[in-house]
Amino acid sequence: MNTTLYTVTIPVFIKSLENLSGFIDKAVLHAEAPAEGASAINLPELMQARLAPDQFPFVKQVQLASDTAKAFAARLNGEEPVAMADTETTMEELKKRIDATIAVLKEVKPETVDGKEDAQVTIKWFPGKFITGFGYATEYVLPNFFFHVTTAYAILRHNGIQLGKADFLGAISLQDLA
Amino acid sequence: MNTTLYTVTIPVFIKSLENLSGFIDKAVLHAEAPAEGASAINLPELMQARLAPDQFPFVKQVQLASDTAKAFAARLNGEEPVAMADTETTMEELKKRIDATIAVLKEVKPETVDGKEDAQVTIKWFPGKFITGFGYATEYVLPNFFFHVTTAYAILRHNGIQLGKADFLGAISLQDLA
Numbered sequence: 001m002n003t004t005l006y007t008v009t010i011p012v013f014i015k016s017l018e019n020l021s022g023f024i025d026k027a028v029l030h031a032e033a034p035a036e037g038a039s040a041i042n043l044p045e046l047m048q049a050r051l052a053p054d055q056f057p058f059v060k061q062v063q064l065a066s067d068t069a070k071a072f073a074a075r076l077n078g079e080e081p082v083a084m085a086d087t088e089t090t091m092e093e094l095k096k097r098i099d100a101t102i103a104v105l106k107e108v109k110p111e112t113v114d115g116k117e118d119a120q121v122t123i124k125w126f127p128g129k130f131i132t133g134f135g136y137a138t139e140y141v142l143p144n145f146f147f148h149v150t151t152a153y154a155i156l157r158h159n160g161i162q163l164g165k166a167d168f169l170g171a172i173s174l175q176d177l178a
Numbered sequence: 179m180n181t182t183l184y185t186v187t188i189p190v191f192i193k194s195l196e197n198l199s200g201f202i203d204k205a206v207l208h209a210e211a212p213a214e215g216a217s218a219i220n221l222p223e224l225m226q227a228r229l230a231p232d233q234f235p236f237v238k239q240v241q242l243a244s245d246t247a248k249a250f251a252a253r254l255n256g257e258e259p260v261a262m263a264d265t266e267t268t269m270e271e272l273k274k275r276i277d278a279t280i281a282v283l284k285e286v287k288p289e290t291v292d293g294k295e296d297a298q299v300t301i302k303w304f305p306g307k308f309i310t311g312f313g314y315a316t317e318y319v320l321p322n323f324f325f326h327v328t329t330a331y332a333i334l335r336h337n338g339i340q341l342g343k344a345d346f347l348g349a350i351s352l353q354d355l356a
Contacts, residue, residue, distance in 0.1 A: 001295055001312040003183045012316050051229065051336040117179055122355070129352040134179040138190050139350050146324035147331075147346055154332040158229040168325055172317050174307040177300070 005076075005117060006110040009137055013069040014105050016149050019170040020065060021098045023153055024091050027161045039160050043091050049155050058155045060086075062094050065148035066101040072141045073108040075123070076116040076133050183254075184291040187315055191247040192283050194327050197348040198243060199276045201331055202269050205339045217338050221269050227333050236333045238264075240272050243326035244279040250319045251286040253301070254294040254311050 001007055031041040047059040056064065063086050071081040082104050088094045119133035123140075131140065150168070157163055179185055209219040225237040234242065241264050249259040260282050266272045297311035301318075309318065328346070335341055 001310065003181060003186065003292075003295055003312060003315075005181045007312075008181065008186045008316055008320075012320070015317070016321065051332055052338070055335060114181075117181060120355070126350075126352055128355055130355050131350060131352055132179065134181060134185075135351045137181075138186055139193070140347065142186075142190070142320065143194065143324060143347055144343075146321060147328050147343075150325050150328035151332055153325075154229055154329055157233060158336070160230070165322075165325075169318065169321055172304075172309060173313045174304055174309055177298070177306055177308050 004110065004114045005133065005137055006108075006113040009072055009141065010105050010108050010110075010113065012142075013072075013145060014102050015170055016145070017065065017069065017098050017102050017105075019168060020062065020149050020152060021095050022167055022170075023156055023161070023163055024062075024095055024098075026163060026167065027156055028091050030161050035162070038162075041160065044089075046156070046159055046161075047089075047091065047094070049159050051151070051155060051158060055151075058152055059088060059094060061148045061152040061155065062097065063088070065145055065152065066097055068141055068145045068148065070101050070104045072137070073105075073113050075121050075136065076119050077112055078119075078122075182288065182292045183294060183311065183315055184286070184288040187250060187319065188283050188286050188288075188291065190320075191250075191323060192280050193348055194323070195243065195247065195276050195280050195283075197346060198240065198327050198330060199273050200345055200348075201334055201339070201341055202240075202273050202276075204341060204345065205334055206269050208339050213340070216340075219338065222267075224334070224337055225267075225269065225272070227337050229329070229333060229336060233329075236330055237266060237272060239326045239330040239333065240275065241266070243323055243330065244275055246319055246323045246326065248279050248282045250315070251283075251291050253299050253314065254297050255290055256297075256300075 027046060031043045034040055048057045050057045074081040088097050116133040120130040121133055121136040122130050153163060153168055205224060209221045212218055226235045228235045252259040262275060266275050294311040298308040299311055299314040300308050331341060331346055
């Protein structure tokens with residue numbers, strides 16, 4: 001695999017969003033059938049759970065991971081990201097949001113990302129400013145994306161959902177040594 | 179800036195570790211002079227704080243961020259990472275650990291990372307297996323690094339340290355639009 005602006009972003013986001021959807025599966029499973037000794041989980045409350053009073057809740061962490069991922073290729077090309085309404089009220093809807101985001105990412109053609117290192121990316125909350133495509137990817141999109149996926153994971157862990165690093169990383173592409 | 183295996187990893191880790199050191203500065207400041215209405219912070223307790231009973235505490239999250247970052251170039255080249263003893267008991271020592279990690283990263287020459295996409299990277303807990311250098315970077319090192327920095331941040335946030343996204347991302351390389 002060559003290292004390009006596309007290969008270090010879009011496939012990475014797709015895999016991590018699939019993992020994020022798996023976190024929700026485990027939360028739903030826990031709510032439906034708590035393990036012996038585990039506390040009961042109320043899913044609507046879990047969607048609104050947060051780690052600090054002024055932090056975004058779980059539902060918003062997932063929406064922001066989605067937003068960060070789907071904005072990337074669009075912003076590199078001076079286009080508006082695909083809009084999603086942030087109206088999810090159930091874990092099932094949140095999984096659909098993730099699926100829809102993955103579908104957007106799968107439509108991104110590598111040639112619309114690669115070579116955009118020097119593109120001038122404008123972000124509405126920095127008026128009169130731009131960041132290069134490379135800076136946008138490495139200083140904003142990658143850290144911010146993982147920030148929200150990890151915070152979503154941390155909120156679930158804090159609320160007793162049994163998740164581990166293997167859930168966060170997903171399957172690793174191991175091969176047999178010769 | 180060109181997108182290479184080096185440019186999407188080592189400088190990204192350095193910046194994020196600098197930000198992580200800044201989180202600790204805010205925790206120390208909070209402990210020394212809590213804002214009006216803020217709860218008192220005990221730094222030794224904060225180093226051992228975690229979000230779930232079976233999660234690593236703050237100190238270990240920082241050590242693992244360090245380990246993940248400093249192992250990257252070494253493993254790509256079949257070398258043992260620079261060893262650090264995991265004996266930090268104060269926030270000051272933890273900041274020195276971060277500084278030492280940054281120093282290791284600053285010594286990494288781009289040519290020892292770039293072009294290593296197809297290197298066979300072996301990891302001790304996957305005996306008989308390897309992962310390519312590219313897979314190691316994108317499936318393991320980048321997600322795992324940000325996982326531990328974000329979890330460290332989340333533990334501090336949960337314990338009342340006033341941190342925000344700007345602390346996590348650090349300064350963004352904005353330029354003036356023409």
